[in-house]
Structures are given as structure tokens and as C-alpha cells.
Amino acid sequence: MGYRILETDDIPAYLRERGHWDDPADPRVREVSDGNMNRVFLATSADGTRSLAVKQALPWVRVAGPSWPMNPDRADAEARAYEQVAKVAPDKIPAVHGYDPENYALVMEDMSDLEVLRTLLNEGAPYGPHTSARIGEFVAQFSFATSDFGMASADRKALIAASVSPELCKITEDVVLSEPYIEHEHNHWHEGLDDLAARFRADTGLRTEVADLRHTFMTSAQALLHGDLHTGSIMVGEREGAPVVRVFDPEFSFVGPIGYDLGLYWANALVSQERARALGTLSDHDDQLRLSWEAFETEFRRLWPTRVDPFFDDAYLDRFLRRVWTESLGYAGTEIIRRIIGFAHLTDLTTLPDPVPASRRALLLGRELIVRRAQLTTPEHVRALL
Ligand SMILES: Nc1ncnc2c1ncn2[C@@H]1O[C@H](COP(=O)(O)OP(=O)(O)OP(=O)(O)O)[C@@H](O)[C@H]1O
Ligand SMILES: [Mg+2]
Structure with a gap:
């Protein structure tokens, strides 16, 4: 038909x-x-x-x-x-x-008995103990299964070929990983951020780091990703007394760097923290990066003994996880910046009575996460930046 x-x-x-x-x-x-x-x-x-x-x-x-x-x-x-x-x-x-x-x-x-996480956070709700842990586990389970650790080589090659998504990846490559750092008609920002937007465009060191992350996004076929794992792609609630966390809207899915999924979640968590700080409603925001990373790492390590190719040894796992951590921080930084001076902004900040102070803090944090990602080796280091 x-x-x-x-x-x-x-x-x-x-x-x-x-x-x-x-x-x-x-x-x-x-x-x-x-x-x-x-x-x-x-x-x-x-x-x-x-x-x-x-x-x-x-x-x-x-x-x-x-x-x-x-x-x-x-x-x-x-x-x-x-x-x-x-x-x-x-x-x-x-x-x-x-x-x-x-x-x-x-x-x-139909998940309409659940609520979109961003909506709840914007209303001042805390995350509670389950949400970020489930998200970390989600990324570990999905990425391990679709990586060269969880899949036979030939099946992986077929998955990579089937999952090529040129149009949607191009949107990310442009809107997230280049436009905010150049003059572009898509970009817009609050006039109270004029100086920072200009400074970021002139910052050649920042630009080279974003180029590195952008090239990794284009070439690092680690695992099938969600590709758009922000707090508007997560629903939470309770069913029969038990907490429920559901990830939806994976239309940007492709085979890419695992840190892109974790980084997007972290960026959205950090921005919601700046909103809460501005409104005086901070609760458990400070814990979310650590909780999601620990759940990711624990679950990935739990799955490691089941890997299909034991040539990848335990020392390589440590190295691989360190790389995912570092890249996640970098992608978190790019997501924060693009959501403030790029094309599509977040209601977390746009609905604040005065979005400027929180946006400035978030922009500067985003830059630090990008340029200093190699030195920030633990969740404590990120917390210290805040
Ligand atoms: N399975 C579902 N059950 C209940 N409501 C849903 C479901 N899927 C989507 N929705 C509702 O529809 C909205 C849009 O869904 P979704 O984010 O998947 O669409 P989209 O067009 O891809 O959005 P975006 O432009 O943000 O990518 C959600 O925010 C949610 O309110
Ligand atoms: Mg969508």
C-alpha cells in the first residue's frame, strides 16, 4: 500500500x-x-x-x-x-x-503512567536512588552486548553496516560538535552571554579539543548507542510499588563511542544541577554523575568475563574504561555548551527567572570538562570543579 x-x-x-x-x-x-x-x-x-x-x-x-x-x-x-x-x-x-x-x-x-525525567527535575523533584544507577546499567548492558566484547566479529560488522545513519549523525556532527564554536545562523544565546559565546569562538585550544571529540564521534565504532540520551528521553515512575526507569526515543542510534551516551546524560544532569542551584532546590543532584558512572563500570566489569574474545585481557579492560570515562567528560562538555549557545536549548535554563548566572556557570564548566578531561580522572574531580 x-x-x-x-x-x-x-x-x-x-x-x-x-x-x-x-x-x-x-x-x-x-x-x-x-x-x-x-x-x-x-x-x-x-x-x-x-x-x-x-x-x-x-x-x-x-x-x-x-x-x-x-x-x-x-x-x-x-x-x-x-x-x-x-x-x-x-x-x-x-x-x-x-x-x-x-x-x-x-x-x-503506553508509558503515560510514567513521567519524563526532565519534567520532574524542572518541577524540583530529586532523582532518588534508582534513576542514575539504572541509566548507568542501561549504557553498560546495551554497549557491552553490541561491542566486540559482546558480539562475534562477523555479526558486529553486519551490525555496523546496518546501523550507518548518515543524516542523523550529520545533525550531531554539526549541531553539537561544530556549530557552537563557529559563526552559524543556527546559534543563538541570551545577550548576557555575548562575551562567553565570542570567547568560545575565539578559543583555538577549545576548538582543537572539540575537533578531537568530533573525529572520535565519526570514527570510533565501539558499540551501538542510544545517540540522544538526555533527560527528555527517560521516563520514570513506580509500578506496583517498585521504581521504573525507561529509556525511549533512540532514533539517533548508530555505532559510535560509548562516552557519547554517558556524556549526554551527565551534561543534562549537570545543567539540571545549575537550575536547582539557581532556584535553591538542590537535593541529590551532586551524586548523579558518580552514581551513573559506578553503575556503568560495575555492570561492564560484571559482564567482562562473558566476552567473546579473551585476547582482550583484564588490563585492557582498565584502559578501555578509562578511555570511556575521559571521552564521556568531553562529550558532556560539548552537550552543555551546545544547549546554551547552539541551536536547541534546554527548558531547565530557559525557564529560569534569570537564566544568565546558571548558564554562565554551566558554560564554563562545559569548557573545563572538554579541555581538562584528561586530568579529571574521578567523579570527585568533577565535583570539585562545581
Ligand atoms: N510509549 C510512549 N508512551 C507514552 N507516551 C509516549 C511514548 N512515546 C512517546 N511518548 C510521548 O511523546 C513525546 C514525544 O516522544 P519522542 O521523544 O519519542 O518523540 P520525538 O518526536 O522523537 O521527540 P524529539 O523531537 O524530542 O526527538 C514524549 O515526550 C512523550 O511525552
Ligand atoms: Mg526523537
Whole structure:
């Protein structure tokens, strides 16, 4: 039938066609898209006992419309990432009921009983003891399984080939890893940051370090990544009295450096800390980098004895983890900076009564994380910077 763009009224028939809905009564459907890129619908039975989420990629950026075309095969990347995570960490993603490559549409668990982590943090909630630990474990489980430690060499080569994602990677290479450091029409910032934006553009040492991180992003095929692991890609809540943490929206997934996933999470945690500092609502913010790193490292070391290629010895594991740590700090720095003087900003800062003091602190922290990443060898060192 070909690719058709689904509207709210099309969803009941679509779900029946695909075998996801056999109740006699149609579900009630509402659109909940709040991102920039795609459409998301929730379909619920009249008695509320059954519900599903449908996410469809359009051939353009949703908020821009057809004037900004974008290959819908980003939905393939999302489905591929979920398929890999489902094998090793099914409790940390929504259950996926089916992927329809013809329509670039994913049918998955409705998670509307959970809340987006960024929303909660912006409202002043603490992380609690589970969230960052689950995220660290998520990165370890997903990356180990899709690295040369968790996969046979030939399977890995096939995964790398299948996961090449030129359009989405180019967005990151430009928007995150170069534009903030040059004059570019995408960039914008609060006028109270004029001096820092100019200083960063003139900082040749900073630029060379970002070039290094950018080249690593382009060439280091360590593992399949989420690719956009910010606090808006995480839902948290409670089910039957137990804490639930779910990672979603892996459409930027590709095979790249593991530090990019950890670094994005850290950047968002550090920015939310600056928000809380500005509002006087600091709680457990200071612990999140350490908690996620320790959980990542512990889980990666736990999986290490299962590696498929024992030529990689224990001393190499130590070296590899140190490299991931250092790169994570660098990517955290680039993510902080791009979210303040680049294209897309964070509500954590933009909704502050005066975003300037917190933004200045965060920008300077981001620069330190990039240029001094080799000297900052523990979470304590990062804490000392704050
Ligand atoms: N499975 C789900 N259950 C409930 N709500 C969901 C689900 N998936 C997405 N949503 C809602 O839809 C919103 C957009 O989803 P998502 O981030 O996946 O879309 P996107 O278009 O890729 O966004 P972005 O532009 O941020 O990349 C989420 O913030 C969430 O509120
Ligand atoms: Mg998205």
C-alpha cells in the first residue's frame, strides 16, 4: 500500500490491520507529539484497561513541515536499537509490539503512567536512588552486548553496516560538535552571554579539543548507542510499588563511542544541577554523575568475563574504561555548551527567572570538562570543579 501518513482517525483501523487490536470496540486515540521530529499517538480502550502507543516518523521534521525534509528511516534506527536492547535490558525500554518498516511506525507500550525525567527535575523533584544507577546499567548492558566484547566479529560488522545513519549523525556532527564554536545562523544565546559565546569562538585550544571529540564521534565504532540520551528521553515512575526507569526515543542510534551516551546524560544532569542551584532546590543532584558512572563500570566489569574474545585481557579492560570515562567528560562538555549557545536549548535554563548566572556557570564548566578531561580522572574531580 506504500507509506501513508497516519492521522488520529486512522489509528484504530491501522492497529487492527497490523493485528494489535482485536477488541470489538475501537480505541480512543489522542496525539501526544511534543518533540520536534515525529508523531506519537496513544490508543486506549473505553474501559482504560488496554492501551498502546504508536510513533511514526514523517519524511520531514514534524515542527518544520515539508520545508525541512528528513529521511524517515530514522524509525528503522529506533526499531533496531530497541531490538538489541530487548535482548539484554528489556526492563529498561518500552515493550515493542511491532515495527512496520513500510510506514516507519512503531507500536509500543503506553508509558503515560510514567513521567519524563526532565519534567520532574524542572518541577524540583530529586532523582532518588534508582534513576542514575539504572541509566548507568542501561549504557553498560546495551554497549557491552553490541561491542566486540559482546558480539562475534562477523555479526558486529553486519551490525555496523546496518546501523550507518548518515543524516542523523550529520545533525550531531554539526549541531553539537561544530556549530557552537563557529559563526552559524543556527546559534543563538541570551545577550548576557555575548562575551562567553565570542570567547568560545575565539578559543583555538577549545576548538582543537572539540575537533578531537568530533573525529572520535565519526570514527570510533565501539558499540551501538542510544545517540540522544538526555533527560527528555527517560521516563520514570513506580509500578506496583517498585521504581521504573525507561529509556525511549533512540532514533539517533548508530555505532559510535560509548562516552557519547554517558556524556549526554551527565551534561543534562549537570545543567539540571545549575537550575536547582539557581532556584535553591538542590537535593541529590551532586551524586548523579558518580552514581551513573559506578553503575556503568560495575555492570561492564560484571559482564567482562562473558566476552567473546579473551585476547582482550583484564588490563585492557582498565584502559578501555578509562578511555570511556575521559571521552564521556568531553562529550558532556560539548552537550552543555551546545544547549546554551547552539541551536536547541534546554527548558531547565530557559525557564529560569534569570537564566544568565546558571548558564554562565554551566558554560564554563562545559569548557573545563572538554579541555581538562584528561586530568579529571574521578567523579570527585568533577565535583570539585562545581
Ligand atoms: N510509549 C510512549 N508512551 C507514552 N507516551 C509516549 C511514548 N512515546 C512517546 N511518548 C510521548 O511523546 C513525546 C514525544 O516522544 P519522542 O521523544 O519519542 O518523540 P520525538 O518526536 O522523537 O521527540 P524529539 O523531537 O524530542 O526527538 C514524549 O515526550 C512523550 O511525552
Ligand atoms: Mg526523537
